[in-house]
Amino acid sequence: KQEVTQIPAALSVPEGENLVLNCSFTDSAIYNLQWFRQDPGKGLTSLLLIQSSQREQTSGRLNASLDKSSGRSTLYIAASQPGDSATYLCAVHDNDMRFGAGTRLTVKP
Amino acid sequence: NAGVTQTPKFQVLKTGQSMTLQCAQDMNHEYMSWYRQDPGMGLRLIHYSVGAGITDQGEVPNGYNVSRSTTEDFPLRLLSAAPSQTSVYFCASRQQGISSYEQYFGPGTRLTVT
Numbered sequence: 001k002q003e004v005t006q007i008p009a010a011l012s013v014p015e016g017e018n019l020v021l022n023c024s025f026t027d028s029a030i031y032n033l034q035w036f037r038q039d040p041g042k043g044l045t046s047l048l049l050i051q052s053s054q055r056e057q058t059s060g061r062l063n064a065s066l067d068k069s070s071g072r073s074t075l076y077i078a079a080s081q082p083g084d085s086a087t088y089l090c091a092v093h094d095n096d097m098r099f100g101a102g103t104r105l106t107v108k109p
Numbered sequence: 110n111a112g113v114t115q116t117p118k119f120q121v122l123k124t125g126q127s128m129t130l131q132c133a134q135d136m137n138h139e140y141m142s143w144y145r146q147d148p149g150m151g152l153r154l155i156h157y158s159v160g161a162g163i164t165d166q167g168e169v170p171n172g173y174n175v176s177r178s179t180t181e182d183f184p185l186r187l188l189s190a191a192p193s194q195t196s197v198y199f200c201a202s203r204q205q206g207i208s209s210y211e212q213y214f215g216p217g218t219r220l221t222v223t
Binding site: 034091 | 199201217
């Protein structure tokens, strides 16, 4: 059974810092991996989708990498801003979609 | 496009009551699914559907029923609510296919069972 782990569970950084969020998964037979953002009391907003054949995807200040062989993905956020404060979830798609528990990010002004 | 919509946004039930959570999408997506989100546990799949007339169980299906009579709608029924079903419920949709596609989520329904 696929298991997805996100470390750390919570992270607090000062504004302007570059940061990395980690996601690991146990079964490398995936179709894709998707990173989401969730604001308190809200739904999930898709940030980046990496297909299994890709190594990374970029969108603005966000860069996500995928290493299937080691079962790892990272989400890099450059020059963090208070508006980046949210919970970030990764999900791997094999036959189903399995989610990690998320990393709660706080960016302090 | 409205995307994925869910109603109601909030609901309080008494133990034993039944209700239906509504979900609709206007993107002509074949695949629709229901998740529940509990603190510290991420999202867990309840039921999913790959097209009208076809549904299947996910990781935590007990206590829930679904049906898919149209491409657009995928309601989730709680037959006899229990306090353990207190959670936030999300509906999602995407295109179906082996080279899978981006998944879109609704805003969620926050359910409390007393």
